[in-house]
Amino acid sequence: MFILTCFLLFVATECSYVVINSKSSNVTFRYFDGIHGESDLHECEMNEACSVIHNRFWASSLTERLCRCRNGKECPWQWTKELGNTSVSLNNRSHIEFCISIAELDACTHTQEAIKIYGKSDRNNSYLIPQNATVNCICPESHYWRLQKYTYGNNDLITQTFKCVKKRMCYSYEFCGHIRSDLYSTYYRCTCPENHLCIFKDRERENVQELFYSGPAYKGYCLPF
Secondary structure (H helix, E strand, O other): OHHHHHOOOOEEEEOOEEEEEEOOOOEEEEEEOOOOOHHHOOEOOOOEEEEEEEOOOOOOEEEEEOOEOHHHOOOOOOOOOOOOOOEEEEEOOEEEEEOOOOOOOOEOOOOOOOEEEEEEEOOOOOOEEEEEEEEOOEOOOOEEEEEEEEEEOHHHEEEEEEEEEEOEEOOOOOEEEEEEOOOOOEEEOEEOOOOEEEEEEEEEEEEEEEOOEEEEEEEEEEEEO
8 A cells, every 4th residue: 555655654552553644645544453554464355344434523534454455456545425335334424445346235134234343352351453344235324333243252352243223213302322432423323303413411421332433432412403
């Protein structure tokens, strides 16, 4: 990847991941669990996510790298507002990216295992460090990812399975989604009425399990404006 070989500014290791910043392209790359760059990533399998891209407030976009595309193909790493044929929506400010088009996949059914993530827990057993994620169907933006199954294996290995669930209409002042305490992106559960926003009412947080995120979040409510 040209951006990684030519414009590395600094590397900092913290909490089992490596961060590489590029001011020239206004993007930050994050590598998990002992991975120090592109050459350390495993090759992506069919329908395996290669990156997760976050459109951060007040900072460069954040690209979390998961695997390396085959035959030198570049995994999408820049944030774009519109979803392409290699993208699916994660939440209101994040996309999941793939090496090749996944447009030929069927739309998810309400009983189907939509995506499966394999990873391991951190030292405090409070955060999932993803190692690979494979999608089985397309989850439309009118739906959201709901944790279906969470299993523990040997050597701190964890498997998460998510299903794709249609968002219903919320009522005023009703809980509408979890808001990440670090990126402030929202995992919606339902759609707020007109002239309402899904925002948190106070600074109280709770630990949540969302797709590609395990950690503290605020509870959002449909508040009129």
